[in-house]
Amino acid sequence: MSTVLAIDAGQTGIKVRVGGQDLVFPGIDTHEELLPQLAAVVRAALDRTGAETSVVTAGVSGLTTREADAAALLARIDDPLVSEVTLAHDSTTSFLGALGDTRGAVVAAGTGVVTLAVGATAVARVDGWGYLMGDAGSGYWIGREALDAVMREFDGRGPATALTGVALERWPDLTQAYIDLQGDHERVRVVASFAEQVARLAAEGDAVSQHITVRAGGELAHSVETALRRVRTDDAEHFSVCAIGGVFRSPQLREAFASHIAASEFDVALVEPRGHGIDGAVALAGLGPRHPLAPAVWSARR
Structure with missing residues (x-):
């Protein structure tokens, strides 16, 4: 058949x-x-x-x-x-899998990120512009912020962070890390892999990791709000919002995201995905x- x-x-x-x-x-x-x-x-x-x-x-x-x-x-x-x-x-298949025919927005954040909102008549995509030009709040974005923080501590430009120990496990000589990374065919995935460590260290109390995590949640919420604003036809319109993807496994990031959404101008409900x-x-x-x-x-x- x-x-x-x-x-x-x-x-x-x-x-x-x-x-x-x-x-x-x-x-x-x-x-x-x-x-x-x-x-x-x-x-x-x-x-x-x-x-x-x-x-x-x-x-x-x-x-x-x-x-x-x-x-x-x-x-x-x-x-x-x-x-x-x-x-x-x-973004289209993420929306259909998560919300089906419901009006609302789906933000899918893994290595990259894209947000899609569907209203009564309009559709709006926000971000999904790749690691060089966008993907704010994504796993890559978080990993890039983590490595930036590591090198800031190394130089004396930034505060101490437990992320430095994670970076040293991969690059014992941090002065050579950027050379190794630039020549790595898998560099996007390597950078994004640090997002998991940021989530772990944020939960353990590392202040730098917590700051990155909260900022990521805010970026993702901002994309959702922007998308909804572009499809809304009535100020009283109700929307469902679904957050999917690996970065939302971080409780602190999800909390920061939810807090921003709850404080937004929209009548929204955070819902669990119907599917994938x-x-x-x-x-x-x-x-x-x-x-x-x-x-x-x-x-x-x-």
């Missing part, structure tokens, strides 16, 4: 759901072409599961208009049974043409 092969493609990992099975593959390599990577994942998933599918859907981290060539991906998959491909930015990004990728297959998110989806059929 034909089924949907759904992909939730992030920088940390790629999840695939097909034939009742969930598979995990290495994350997107942002230094390589996207479509060949996605096609390889599709073929590998079909080979491993033996599933027959006619529809491939994908929510992709950092998807650009140039990369969103569903017809090109369909051709690269080159499977006689696959007749349809649908692509969307992962992979569930949103599955939902792409049934997204109607009149849904507010439909213009943000690229499809090809044969």
Whole structure:
């Protein structure tokens, strides 16, 4: 029986759901072409599961208009049974997975971060502009702030922090850390990996880690408020807000985020996600043409 092969493609990992099975593959390599990577994942998933599918859907981290060539991906998959491909930015699939048809905003913060708000008639995306130009409050942003704090202490420009000990475990000679990091093909993931240590040390009372954590929560809340302001049609309109992704595992960050949202001008309720990004990728297959998110989806059929 034909089924949907759904992909939730992030920088940390790629999840695939097909034939009742969930598979995990290495994350997107942002230094390589996207479509060949996605096609390889599709073929590998079909080979491993033996599933027959006619529809491939994908929510992709950092998807650009140039990369969103569903017809090109369909051709690269080159499977006689696959007749349809649908692509969307992962902000779209994160929203569908977390809130479904509810009006509101979803902020998805892992290595990167993107916020998407959906109102009665409008959709607003905030951030998701990558580690060089945006992703405020993301795992990378937190890790970058942590390393900045380490080098400030090293120079005498900033206060002492337990983060220095974490950095020394990786780079015993801190004067060479920046050289090693700049030459590391995995540097984005390396930097983002420090976010977990920031969360741990914040919970243990490190003041610098706590400051970074609170600022990250504020940045993420600011993105949500900005997105909601762009889709609101009535001051009394109620919105659901859902916060997903690894950075929200930090209790202090989540508390800072919730505090900012509660103090905002909006009638909002923080809610738990109904599902995950992979569930949103599955939902792409049934997204109607009149849904507010439909213009943000690229499809090809044969």
